[in-house]
Amino acid sequence: MPKNNSAILLIDSEKCTGCRLCEMACSMLHHGILSPHRARLRVLRFDNGRCNVPVVCQACEDAPCIKTCPMNARRRIGNQAVITDEDRCIGCRACVYVCPFGAPVVNPDDGKTLTCDRCSDEDGPPWCVRACRDCGALKTVTAEEAVARKSRQRAEQARAAYPPKKRPAA
Amino acid sequence: MNVLIIGNGIAGNEVAFFLRRARPDCRITILSAERFPEYDPCSLPYFIGRDVPRDAVFRKDWQDYRTHRIQLVLDHPATAIDPAAREVTTAPGMRFGYDRLVLAHGGSLYIPPIEGIDRDGVHSCKQLGSADRLDQSGGSAAVVIGSGAIGIEAAEALKKRGYEVTIVELLDWILPALFDPETSQRLAANLEGCGIRVLTSEKVLRIEGAEKVSAVVTDKRRIPCDTVVIATGVVPGKALAQTAGIDVARGIRVDAHLQTSAAGIYACGDCVETVDACTGEDAMFQLKHNAVEQARVVARNLIGEPAAYPGAWAFARAHFFDTHAVTFGKTTRATQCELGQLEIIERDEGADYLRIITKEGRVVGGQAIGRFGDVIGLFIGAMWRKDAIPDIRANWPHIIRKGSPYPWTHRQLGESIGLKP
Numbered sequence: 282m283p284k285n286n287s288a289i290l291l292i293d294s295e296k297c298t299g300c301r302l303c304e305m306a307c308s309m310l311h312h313g314i315l316s317p318h319r320a321r322l323r324v325l326r327f328d329n330g331r332c333n334v335p336v337v338c339q340a341c342e343d344a345p346c347i348k349t350c351p352m353n354a355r356r357r358i359g360n361q362a363v364i365t366d367e368d369r370c371i372g373c374r375a376c377v378y379v380c381p382f383g384a385p386v387v388n389p390d391d392g393k394t395l396t397c398d399r400c401s402d403e404d405g406p407p408w409c410v411r412a413c414r415d416c417g418a419l420k421t422v423t424a425e426e427a428v429a430r431k432s433r434q435r436a437e438q439a440r441a442a443y444p445p446k447k448r449p450a451a
Numbered sequence: 452m453n454v455l456i457i458g459n460g461i462a463g464n465e466v467a468f469f470l471r472r473a474r475p476d477c478r479i480t481i482l483s484a485e486r487f488p489e490y491d492p493c494s495l496p497y498f499i500g501r502d503v504p505r506d507a508v509f510r511k512d513w514q515d516y517r518t519h520r521i522q523l524v525l526d527h528p529a530t531a532i533d534p535a536a537r538e539v540t541t542a543p544g545m546r547f548g549y550d551r552l553v554l555a556h557g558g559s560l561y562i563p564p565i566e567g568i569d570r571d572g573v574h575s576c577k578q579l580g581s582a583d584r585l586d587q588s589g590g591s592a593a594v595v596i597g598s599g600a601i602g603i604e605a606a607e608a609l610k611k612r613g614y615e616v617t618i619v620e621l622l623d624w625i626l627p628a629l630f631d632p633e634t635s636q637r638l639a640a641n642l643e644g645c646g647i648r649v650l651t652s653e654k655v656l657r658i659e660g661a662e663k664v665s666a667v668v669t670d671k672r673r674i675p676c677d678t679v680v681i682a683t684g685v686v687p688g689k690a691l692a693q694t695a696g697i698d699v700a701r702g703i704r705v706d707a708h709l710q711t712s713a714a715g716i717y718a719c720g721d722c723v724e725t726v727d728a729c730t731g732e733d734a735m736f737q738l739k740h741n742a743v744e745q746a747r748v749v750a751r752n753l754i755g756e757p758a759a760y761p762g763a764w765a766f767a768r769a770h771f772f773d774t775h776a777v778t779f780g781k782t783t784r785a786t787q788c789e790l791g792q793l794e795i796i797e798r799d800e801g802a803d804y805l806r807i808i809t810k811e812g813r814v815v816g817g818q819a820i821g822r823f824g825d826v827i828g829l830f831i832g833a834m835w836r837k838d839a840i841p842d843i844r845a846n847w848p849h850i851i852r853k854g855s856p857y858p859w860t861h862r863q864l865g866e867s868i869g870l871k872p
């Protein structure tokens with residue numbers, strides 16, 4: 282059984298305050314130092330911090346980075362996260378370029394890319410999720426929950442696009 | 452069902468292993484012209500340059516074929532197809548019958564008609580066998596003929612191995628199919644900065660040498676060398692199909708399900724001509740991700756799913772030493788003969804360069820060097836969705852609160868093309 286998660290990392294940017302504790306926690310776990318540049322997720326800040334968007338690898342189902350990596354270094358691991366195999370990565374950044382979110386981070390130490398492994402070696406939730414406990418912008422959900430949420434979202438979007446006609450008062 | 456696959460490359464293996472996962476019971480045979488398990492041609496320059504050990508070029512090992520019960524027939528290049536008899540003949544003279552045939556034999560290196568091109572010391576890195584010979588050849592001065600992505604990667608690899616390296620390109624700028632001159636000139640300057648000599652608008656006339664190569668003679672000079680690498684492009688392998696009466700154009704012609712003009716014969720990878728997923732125009736991109744996607748469509752059709760292929764997409768990186776560049780979609784040159792208002796959006800900031808090509812306000816291609824590469828994926832998304840750049844400009848700076856279905860993507864796009872926050 283893979284540890285903690287076959288769970289999906291869910292982002293709610295509305296709740297993100299831009300505190301960047303997630304970046305700290307991530308770099309601490311993976312590199313043993315507090316260094317946002319080495320974190321596998323990034324918080325984009327817009328409008329002086331009024332809008333914050335955590336960006337993290339979505340482990341796309343048909344991930345373009347896996348198909349375009351010339352070294353076959355991008356691979357899916359047991360918990361479904363897609364990671365860079367550092368022994369094969371040559372730092373060419375194909376995965377950065379092809380990612381629709383620009384999620385992969387280039388490690389300043391060796392030029393190889395880093396993406397979220399959902400803390401695959403840890404028990405319990407990923408460290409970024411723990412760090413985000415107060416805001417709740419980052420959460421893990423099961424695959425089923427994620428699907429349910431997606432269809433709820435779609436239904437809401439459809440309702441917004443096609444508002445129900447007001448019935449004439451009887 | 453008895454499925455026969457010609458070509459043990461990226462496409463052939465993707466078909467075989469995908470098919471095996473879906474159909475535990477069918478017979479799968481791959482005819483291979485080489486004697487290796489599947490390897491990735493994209494990895495070869497990095498093995499030659501000693502960035503990775505030779506092992507790292509392989510995508511499969513022998514055991515994978517056994518476990519998945521895929522019969523791999525080595526050293527058996529297909530030489531003839533008989534669609535009526537449903538039979539393929541190989542060079543050693545064996546015949547293989549099939550119910551369904553998949554053509555996945557890729558392309559071959561284009562060998563320009565240059566005197567002396569068969570001399571000892573003339574190499575290529577299209578296949579593992581040739582890469583091995585180049586790796587073991589030893590030498591100190593190399594001339595790379597052709598400046599496509601493969602030529603640039605070979606040049607970097609040899610430079611890392613201590614060779615003095617010269618690239619000779621016939622056209623006016625390097626990477627001519629992938630980048631516009633504005634981007635290429637910057638890349639050429641970076642190559643020169645790394646100690647690689649770049650000669651453009653120069654034609655190789657002959658390769659000199661008694662037994663071994665001693666020089667390359669161009670229309671402008673004589674370049675002494677002991678090693679030559681041919682990197683003048685890859686031509687789709689279509690002769691095999693053509694002789695069998697299968698329709699070909701630039702490559703093997705296929706329908707939306709990647710079936711050729713002969714019933715029961717499919718084709719995928721570098722040997723096929725397809726369409727551009729964005730524009731619907733004929734396309735011959737010869738890139739790995741397209742080979743993989745096409746192979747999956749073929750496999751799904753083989754198992755009876757009527758999967759249609761949405762088309763190929765152009766995406767390539769150029770990377771050497773500390774230079775990181777990327778290109779996608781169309782170049783300016785490729786759009787020049789088309790109707791429609793073109794706008795080129797450029798950002799030029801020292802080592803970093805961004806060039807986005809828009810037609811009628813829609814992104815159709817782009818190139819980046821350095822940090823602008825980090826946002827290129829957002830532009831690729833904008834191209835797929837056909838986002839209107841004029842709308843992004845008009846709704847700026849309210850783009851995040853209202854005015855865009857992709858608020859932060861468009862916000863980043865806007866900033867990248869120079870709109871101020």
Ligand SMILES: Cc1cc2nc3c(=O)[nH]c(=O)nc-3n(C[C@H](O)[C@H](O)[C@H](O)COP(=O)(O)OP(=O)(O)OC[C@H]3O[C@@H](n4cnc5c(N)ncnc54)[C@H](O)[C@@H]3O)c2cc1C
Pocket residue numbers: 349351457458459460461462463482483484485491492493494495496527528529530555556557558576577578600601688691719720721722737738739740742767768
């Ligand atoms: C040095 C190099 C670098 C590259 N870098 C990139 C890159 O960075 N990104 C990218 O997207 N693409 C890159 N490519 C292109 C990419 O490798 C190809 O698009 C991809 O391999 C195509 O897959 P394929 O299966 O169609 O062909 P291949 O992988 O070439 O496989 C075809 C196979 O068929 C075999 N064959 C040929 N004729 C016969 C026959 N008659 N009978 C039996 N077998 C036969 C060949 O031996 C070969 O094994 C690169 C290519 C090279 C050579």
